[in-house]
Amino acid sequence: MVVRHLLRHWLFYGFLAVNITTFFFVLREDSKDGPRVPLSAFLERSGQTIIDPRQASSRQPDVTAIILNWSRFPNVLRISGLLCGDALRDTIALDFLSTGCAASRLRIVNSPSNVLFEARYLACYKASTPWCYIQDDDYLVSPEVIWSMRHKVAEGKQEPIYLGPPHEQLLTHLRQVRSSNWSSSFSWLGYGSIMSRKEAGLFLNAMKSLEFETDERAMADNYFSVLRNVVPETWFDHNNNLGGGEPFTVGAAGDERNNVHILRATEYLSMLFPCEGSSCSSHRKETDPVAPEFVRRSANLERDRKAIYKAACLKSACVLETSIQLFQRAETRMASRPTDMLIAEQGNPHWFREKRLPFHLDHPLSNAVDGLSNTAFRSEDVGQGDFISLDLLRRVDYPAMSMLWVADETTAHCLEKGQLLVGDSVASLVPSAASPSCAEADHDAHNTLRFCSAPVPAGRHFRLVLRGCSGILSLHEVRLIRA
Numbered sequence: 001m002v003v004r005h006l007l008r009h010w011l012f013y014g015f016l017a018v019n020i021t022t023f024f025f026v027l028r029e030d031s032k033d034g035p036r037v038p039l040s041a042f043l044e045r046s047g048q049t050i051i052d053p054r055q056a057s058s059r060q061p062d063v064t065a066i067i068l069n070w071s072r073f074p075n076v077l078r079i080s081g082l083l084c085g086d087a088l089r090d091t092i093a094l095d096f097l098s099t100g101c102a103a104s105r106l107r108i109v110n111s112p113s114n115v116l117f118e119a120r121y122l123a124c125y126k127a128s129t130p131w132c133y134i135q136d137d138d139y140l141v142s143p144e145v146i147w148s149m150r151h152k153v154a155e156g157k158q159e160p161i162y163l164g165p166p167h168e169q170l171l172t173h174l175r176q177v178r179s180s181n182w183s184s185s186f187s188w189l190g191y192g193s194i195m196s197r198k199e200a201g202l203f204l205n206a207m208k209s210l211e212f213e214t215d216e217r218a219m220a221d222n223y224f225s226v227l228r229n230v231v232p233e234t235w236f237d238h239n240n241n242l243g244g245g246e247p248f249t250v251g252a253a254g255d256e257r258n259n260v261h262i263l264r265a266t267e268y269l270s271m272l273f274p275c276e277g278s279s280c281s282s283h284r285k286e287t288d289p290v291a292p293e294f295v296r297r298s299a300n301l302e303r304d305r306k307a308i309y310k311a312a313c314l315k316s317a318c319v320l321e322t323s324i325q326l327f328q329r330a331e332t333r334m335a336s337r338p339t340d341m342l343i344a345e346q347g348n349p350h351w352f353r354e355k356r357l358p359f360h361l362d363h364p365l366s367n368a369v370d371g372l373s374n375t376a377f378r379s380e381d382v383g384q385g386d387f388i389s390l391d392l393l394r395r396v397d398y399p400a401m402s403m404l405w406v407a408d409e410t411t412a413h414c415l416e417k418g419q420l421l422v423g424d425s426v427a428s429l430v431p432s433a434a435s436p437s438c439a440e441a442d443h444d445a446h447n448t449l450r451f452c453s454a455p456v457p458a459g460r461h462f463r464l465v466l467r468g469c470s471g472i473l474s475l476h477e478v479r480l481i482r483a
Contacts, residue, residue: 038371038372038373039315039371039372039373039406039477039479040315040371043481047483048481048482048483049481049482050315050316050371050479050480050481051316051392051396051398051401051479051480051481051482052144052315052316052317053316053317053318053392053393053394053396054144054147054316054317061129062129062130062131062150063129063131063132063133063146063150063194064123064124064127064128064129064131064132064133064197065083065084065132065133065134065135065146066120066123066124066127066132066133066134066135067079067080067083067135067136067137068117068119068120068134068135068136068137068190069137070136070137070246071137071246072137072138072242072244073137074244075137075138075140075242075244076137078140078242079135079137079140080106082140082143083143084106109123115217115218116218116219116220117218117219117220117221117222118204118207118217118218118220120134120189120200120220120221121200121201121203121204121220121224122204124195124197124200125197125200125201125204127197129197130196130197130198131150131153131154131194131195131196131197132194132195132196132197132200133146133149133150133192133193133194134189134190134192134193134194134195135189135190135191135192135193136190136191137242138241138242138243138244139190139191139192139240139241139242140240140241140242141163141191141192141237141240142238142240142312142314144312144313144314144315144316144317145163145192145237145238145312145313145314146192146194147317148312148313148317148318148319148393149161149163149192149194149235149312150194151317151393151394152319152391152393153194153195153196158196159228159230159232159233160189160193160194160195160196160199160225160228160232160233161193161194161233161234161235162187162188162189162191162192162193162225162232162233162234162235163191163192163193163234163235163236163237163312164187164188164191164234164235164236164237165191165236165237165239165364166236166239166360166361166364166366167361168187168188168191168234169234169236169309169326169364170327170357170360171186171345172185172186172187172232172234173185173307173327174327174344174345175335175341175342175344175345176231176335176344177266177335177336177337177338177340177341177344178231178335178336179336179337181273181297182229182269182273182337182338183229183230183231183296184225184226184228184229184230184231184266184269184338184341185225185226185231185232185341186222186225186226186232186262186265186341187225187232187234188221189221189224189225190221191237192237199294202292202293202294203220203224203227203294205292205293205294206227206292206293206294206295207220207223209292210268210289210292216261216264219257219258219261222258222261222262222264222265223261223264223265223268226262226265226266226268226269226338226341227265227268227269227294227295228294228295228296229269229273229295229296229297230296233310234310235310235311235312235319236309236310236311236312236364236365236366237311237312237366238314238366238370239366259342262341262342263339263341263342265338266338266339266341266342267338267339269295269338270337270338270339271289272289272290272291272295273291273297306323306325307323307325308321308322308323309321309322309323309324309326309365310365311364311365311366311368311369312366312369313369313371313479314369314370314371315370315371316479317392317393318369318390318391318392318393318479318480319390319391319393320365320366320368320369320388320389320390320391320478321387321388321389321390321391322365322386322387322388322389323385323386323387324379324381324382324383324386324388324473325381325383325386326360326365326379326381327360359378359380363376363377363378363379364377365377367476368388368475368476368477368478369477369478369479370477371477372476372477373406373441373449373476373477374476375476376408376474376475376476377473377474377475377476378472378473378474378475379472379473380471380472380473382414382466382469382473384466384467384468385465385466385467386465386466386469387463387464387465387466388405388463388464388466388475388478389461389462389463389464390403390461390462390463390478390479390480391460391461392459392460392461392462392480393460394460395424395458395459395460396458396459396460396480397458398482399482399483400455400482400483401455401456401457401458401480401481401482402453402454402455402456402480402481402482402483403420403436403453403454403456403462403464403478403479403480403481404451404452404453404477404478404479404480404481405436405451405452405453405464405475405477405478406441406449406450406451406452406475406476406477406478407438407449407450407452407473407474407475407476408448408449408450408474408476409448409450410470410471410472410474411450411469411473411474411475412438412450412452413438414466414468414469414470414473415436415438415452415464415466416435416436416437416438416452417466417467417468417469418435418436418464418465418466418467419431419435419464419465419467420432420434420435420436420454420456420462420463420464420465421461421462421463421464421465422456422457422459422461422462422463423459423460423461424459424460424461425460425461426461429461429463432454432456432457434454434455434456435454436452436453436454436464437452437453437454438450438451438452438453439451439452449476453481456480462480
């Protein structure tokens with residue numbers, strides 16, 4: 001079970017300059033696939049570069065970053081240096097005198113008492129910016145990922161976005177509750193999440209109006225996504241765990257405490273919407289609790305709509321999206337009532353846990369946008385008409401732009417059959433004149449990779465619709481590049 005961390009002594013938050021492009025981010029030097037091979041090493045030899053939309057950004061900083069420290073103060077220094085420093089820093093001096101971090105961008109609040117997880121929402125509500133980025137003290141999130149989250153969260157319904165490693169993505173999927181009144185699931189905030197200041201205030205008001213007990217307010221994270229009554233938008237992250245310190249959640253007792261509070265959250269949700277369908281209104285009593293504004297009432301459920309999975313890019317700002325159903329071989333008997341949420345995740349058959357789950361964990365979607373050519377996103381579940389799409393988050397227009405897919409030979413044949421669509425929005429996607437064309441990678445010593453590319457016009461969304469694919473899809477990188 002995921003480890004959680006709480007505020008003990010200090011609460012840090014500073015304005016995140018989303019237009020800064022010179023942050024330092026450390027990648028581990030090796031992986032299960034062997035020594036890491038940056039994609040840039042291939043591109044530089046051919047005079048090509050990855051397009052990064054941040055290079056032309058002029059947006060003023062409008063995000064407050066909130067970091068909770070439980071027992072990893074050196075990590076907090078490192079994270080704070082990344083978030084608020086203009087120079088390349090990965091630590092901050094203990095006295096904060098030589099960090100280069102302006103006083104207007106960093107606030108240190110000594111909490112008079114340990115308010116635990118509630119501290120996140122109190123800090124966000126008291127911020128002066130419209131958006132808040134939240135994370136724990138054991139994770140390092142790349143600035144380009146946060147930049148992408150900021151641009152994406154402001155669109156559409158402006159629902160919170162949650163980062164999470166592959167195993168947490170699966171649990172969020174399995175915990176979904178879908179019926180006429182409920183459309184919910186659970187997701188942790190501590191891996192990295194972004195929300196509006198308004199939502200933080202609405203959640204604080206919801207806890208007050210529902211008369212949360214002290215222990216429930218302290219474990220506020222266990223309630224936030226469930227009570228929202230919206231299936232969380234979760235993105236695959238890149239699993240850069242800093243570790244260290246003493247965790248808050250330890251062993252079976254810690255897991256049980258988490259489950260107790262998640263179950264309580266589902267009970268609150270069931271209490272607010274105690275029946276289903278149009279008959280609910282006629283059976284409602286004056287004494288029944290009224291749902292706070294924070295809690296959405298499920299409508300237009302679209303039960304049969306395919307899920308879209310997303311992963312934020314490293315090395316440049318973008319978001320990879322796919323309609324390939326990553327968990328369709330898992331047990332998908334979604335709970336019909338909130339209180340069955342935790343029961344639903346226990347329904348996976350043994351063969352899935354032993355065979356499919358390791359495959360999924362070793363080859364997540366985020367591998368296709370980690371900047372490395374020797375890691376890969378793999379799937380056995382590609383269907384006719386499934387797509388792989390790159391969102392650059394704003395319209396980009398450079399001379400000699402091309403989409404690039406790095407794949408194995410079998411996948412390259414699949415990509416060449418696909419149809420490429422380009423547009424400034426999903427609704428405006430139109431077929432491109434070019435189709436992917438694949439060739440051996442000139443500098444691939446093992447002669448196993450194929451570079452597939454297609455010239456593209458200006459746009460924001462670049463989508464490849466797959467046709468005639470068979471076997472295991474193995475996609476090593478997806479990028480927009482220019483000469």
